[in-house]
Amino acid sequence: xxxxxxxxxxxxxxxxxxxxxxxxxxxxxxxxxxxxxxxxxxxxxxxxxxxxxxxxxxxxxxxxxxxxxxxxxxxxxxxxxxxxxxxxxxxxxxxxxxxxxxxxxxxxxxxxxxxxxxxxxxxxxxxxxxxxxxxxxxxxxxxxxxxxxxxxxxxxxxxxxxxxxxxxxxxxxxxxxxxxxxxxxxxxxxxxxxxxxxxxxxxxxxxxxxxxxxxxxxxxxxxxxxxxxxxxxxxxxxxxxxxxxxxxxxxxxxxxxxxxxxxxxxxxxxxxxxxxxxxxxxxxxxxx
Numbered sequence: 001x002x003x004x005x006x007x008x009x010x011x012x013x014x015x016x017x018x019x020x021x022x023x024x025x026x027x028x029x030x031x032x033x034x035x036x037x038x039x040x041x042x043x044x045x046x047x048x049x050x051x052x053x054x055x056x057x058x059x060x061x062x063x064x065x066x067x068x069x070x071x072x073x074x075x076x077x078x079x080x081x082x083x084x085x086x087x088x089x090x091x092x093x094x095x096x097x098x099x100x101x102x103x104x105x106x107x108x109x110x111x112x113x114x115x116x117x118x119x120x121x122x123x124x125x126x127x128x129x130x131x132x133x134x135x136x137x138x139x140x141x142x143x144x145x146x147x148x149x150x151x152x153x154x155x156x157x158x159x160x161x162x163x164x165x166x167x168x169x170x171x172x173x174x175x176x177x178x179x180x181x182x183x184x185x186x187x188x189x190x191x192x193x194x195x196x197x198x199x200x201x202x203x204x205x206x207x208x209x210x211x212x213x214x215x216x217x218x219x220x221x222x223x224x225x226x227x228x229x230x231x232x233x234x235x236x237x238x239x240x241x242x243x244x245x246x247x248x249x250x251x252x253x254x255x256x257x258x259x260x261x262x263x264x265x266x267x268x269x270x271x272x273x274x275x276x277x278x279x280x281x282x283x284x285x286x287x288x
Contacts, residue, residue, distance in 0.1 A: 010035050010072070017054060021061035028054035030065045035072040042071075043120050049113075049169060071116060077105035078145065080119075086111050105142060108149055114162040115152045121182060122148050122189070131213070135246045135253050138190060151189050161185060180229065187258055192244065195227060195256035201247040202264045207254060211245040214238050227256040 011033035018025050030052045034042045045051040052065040068087070071080040079101055087093050094109055101107055110116055126133060126144070138147045152158060161181060168178045199208040199220070211218050213235035223233050233242045244255030 010038075010070075015065075015067065017056075017063070017065065019056035019059060019061055020063060022056060022059040024056070024058045026057040028057075028065070030054065030067045031069055032067070033070040033072065035074050037073055037075045043124070046116055047120055049117075076145065077142070078108075079104040079106070080108045080110055080116065082110045082113070082116055084111075084113050106145055106149070108153075110152070112158075112162065114158065114165055117165065118152055118158070118161060118185070119148065122186075125182075125186060129241075131240050131242050132186065132190075134213075135192075135244060135255075136190060137246065137251050137253055147189065151185075155185075155188065157185055157188060183229070183257055187255060190253055192253045192255045192258060193264075194258040195244060195254050195260045196262070196264050197224065197227075197260050198263045198265070200263060200265055201250060201252055201254070203247065203250040203252070204265070205247050205249040207245045207247060210248045211242075213240060213242060218242065227260055229257045229259065231256065 012029055012031045014027055014029050016025055016027050031042075036042050042051065049064070052067055052069065053062055054065045055062045064084075066084045068081065068083045068085075071082055072078065081094075081097050083093075097109075098107065110119075126136070136144070138144050164178050164181050168175070193202075196207070199206060201207055208220055209217070211220060214237040216237065218233070218235060220233075223231070234240065235242055243257050244253060246253045
């Protein structure tokens with residue numbers, strides 16, 4: 001994998017490193033520019049934390065180089081300068097890159113490897129999940145990319161994701177915990193809401209009427225009591241996993257992966273609302 005990436009990388013360099021194990025200096029080749037449109041192997045390497053891994057020629061100990069590199073996605077007009085360690089005179093570095101590569105439609109700077117990991121995760125998740133693409137309310141192409149980049153740079157959830165990713169690679173957290181957290185990140189990005197058990201949107205529209213796949217309405221009656229973040233409902237035609245519905249009237253998106261609520265209606269009496277909540281307690285996690 002490493003040699004293949006080196007062969008397909010747009011640019012690489014040979015640098016001198018000090019081994020953290022035997023403390024001797026050694027030289028290693030690291031990638032400084034990779035276009036994932038031409039070297040798709042870079043994505044799984046980054047997702048497995050195997051990108052720019054170097055090996056001491058004296059003791060064989062492997063390390064993450066921590067070297068900066070450019071991540072290019074030419075097909076999507078995206079260029080990201082990734083600095084695993086924040087450089088000195090950061091402002092001047094960013095300015096020089098903007099002056100040289102400002103012609104890219106999207107030019108960004110990452111100072112945490114978690115950000116590039118999550119970017120790839122988001123892209124691959126939208127590519128693989130047709131149901132999510134159908135429900136999505138954040139657009140496509142450049143519009144979606146800018147929403148994702150804003151989440152990666154600004155959302156507080158990224159702190160928790162960084163901690164869970166670190167724990168998962170050291171075996172201190174289960175895959176289910178990480179999957180749940182990544183799912184929550186998708187729902188947060190999409191501004192989804194917990195599923196209303198009366199199937200009514202905030203605007204009053206019947207969500208069950210809009211719950212469709214393959215052009216056909218999918219019945220919820222046999223599944224209502226099972227809805228939870230771990231329950232998977234499949235389309236009877238294409239077998240795609242379904243997780244919620246988008247209101248055709250106002251565009252709000254709802255998913256039981258964030259739990260359920262009795263209703264969002266405000267025109268109901270206190271007794272009626274209390275009875276609903278007694279039958280279907282509000283989910284403790286993921287509530288707005």
